[in-house]
Amino acid sequence: MSTNYSLSFFLKKPKNDKGQPRPIYMRITVDKEQRDISIGRDIEPSRWNSSAYRAKGTREEARTLNAYVETVMQKVLEIHHTMVRNRTKVTAEAIKLKFLGRDIPQKMLLDVFSEHNAQMKSLIGNGFKPNTLKGYTTSFSHISVYLKQELSLDDIEVRNIDHAFVAGYAFFLRSRLGCSEVSAAKYIKHFRKITKICIAHRWIENDPFAFYKNKAKARPKEFLTKDELARIENKVFGIARLEQVRDIFVFCCYTGLSYADVQKLRHSDVAKGVDGKLWILTSREKTETSSNIPLLATPLQIIDRYRDYPPSAARNLLLPVLSNQKMNAYLKEIADLCGVDKEITFHLSRHTFATTVTLANNVPIETVSKMLGHTDIKTTQHYAKLLDTRVAHDMAKLDKKLNK
Numbered sequence: 001m002s003t004n005y006s007l008s009f010f011l012k013k014p015k016n017d018k019g020q021p022r023p024i025y026m027r028i029t030v031d032k033e034q035r036d037i038s039i040g041r042d043i044e045p046s047r048w049n050s051s052a053y054r055a056k057g058t059r060e061e062a063r064t065l066n067a068y069v070e071t072v073m074q075k076v077l078e079i080h081h082t083m084v085r086n087r088t089k090v091t092a093e094a095i096k097l098k099f100l101g102r103d104i105p106q107k108m109l110l111d112v113f114s115e116h117n118a119q120m121k122s123l124i125g126n127g128f129k130p131n132t133l134k135g136y137t138t139s140f141s142h143i144s145v146y147l148k149q150e151l152s153l154d155d156i157e158v159r160n161i162d163h164a165f166v167a168g169y170a171f172f173l174r175s176r177l178g179c180s181e182v183s184a185a186k187y188i189k190h191f192r193k194i195t196k197i198c199i200a201h202r203w204i205e206n207d208p209f210a211f212y213k214n215k216a217k218a219r220p221k222e223f224l225t226k227d228e229l230a231r232i233e234n235k236v237f238g239i240a241r242l243e244q245v246r247d248i249f250v251f252c253c254y255t256g257l258s259y260a261d262v263q264k265l266r267h268s269d270v271a272k273g274v275d276g277k278l279w280i281l282t283s284r285e286k287t288e289t290s291s292n293i294p295l296l297a298t299p300l301q302i303i304d305r306y307r308d309y310p311p312s313a314a315r316n317l318l319l320p321v322l323s324n325q326k327m328n329a330y331l332k333e334i335a336d337l338c339g340v341d342k343e344i345t346f347h348l349s350r351h352t353f354a355t356t357v358t359l360a361n362n363v364p365i366e367t368v369s370k371m372l373g374h375t376d377i378k379t380t381q382h383y384a385k386l387l388d389t390r391v392a393h394d395m396a397k398l399d400k401k402l403n404k
Helices: 060-085 092-100 109-122 130-151 163-175 181-200 226-234 240-253 259-263 297-305 324-338 348-361 365-372 377-384 388-402
Strands: 005-011 022-030 033-043 270-272 278-283 290-294
Touching (some): 005 060, 022 060, 060 092, 109 130, 130 181, 163 181, 226 240, 226 324, 226 348, 240 259, 240 297, 240 348, 348 365, 365 377
Antiparallel strands (some): 270 278, 278 290
16 A cells, blocks of 8 residues: 655744744654654754755754754654565554654563563473573572662663663672672673563664673683592592592593483483493483493492492482582592592582593593583583693604604
8 A cells, every 4th residue: 555655844833932943843744644753953943944954054053953854854764664665554653653762662671581581480391401590580680789779770671771781780790799700701691692582572773782792711620630530539538428429429520420410310321332331321411412421440330339229229310419519518528638639519520521531531522522412512622721731742742753
């Protein structure tokens, strides 16, 4: 359906006209429908050319006003062209609302964030993990506090989020909440996901992260050296709980399994692999990617040691894994008793497998990445950067070749 569209500008005469400058209005006409909008500028009637819709003269003030009127005209013209191109019904009211930014219901940041978290909660176990939701819940809390304490706001329209808001939030996380660089980067990543949702729905026109750069650097990953691992392996504690925690920690040093992955292991997850030997055939709890690991002698011995152990056998679990909190508490005690001057957490076992056990012994990085269940080999490459032993080995081979 064709429409008759026109755009004009006029000066609106106030009720008590005393010769002062008059506001400039824009009139949008579609067929017989008209809508008038103030453009936020005014001018003295004697200096206005009503037929050209421009200010008279060549002075800087006139040129600035005329440039602004031209910009407004182009914006309205673009809105009209877009509506025609998209076969949207063209009305004066629709053009007016689009020009004023009122055509799309305005969304509030915390409402969008809350809705995202509610959807994530309903999908726990179906693509999302409880810990992921926990992180986003904390992010929601942090940004609520930022709005309240720094901006004195209960909420903010998403269209008003800009680079300054993002930079201010990043600074707030570090300065007021005391977050580390890595933690702050994680919360900013959560916030960025919310803004991407808003951009996809066209609630935000310009990406507030367009010029934002994350400068956080990941902390170097700790791992046990060959000597430190041997000290823990060979130590006789004489205390059952420490022996048990040590065994499971060492098991993961030789398999690369995370706490969540070893905790859920069942006897059925141990089966013959392609070489006819026993493997762990499982999938990672975090990413749901496959993680198939050939079992070395040490983890096989540990499995045999706990084969009929009542606490794990009763639940059909491969190993008697305690809570993560208890494991980490006992590991600190183990480190002290073994003379290991490092802050040992259970996750250190995974780092040790990637470095000391595999990469340092020339296992190809692609193989290590597959056993760890990494979705991107770049993640595995972080471990390779830590190994001076690998550099020494490679340079020794080069030295041999050069001196032949």
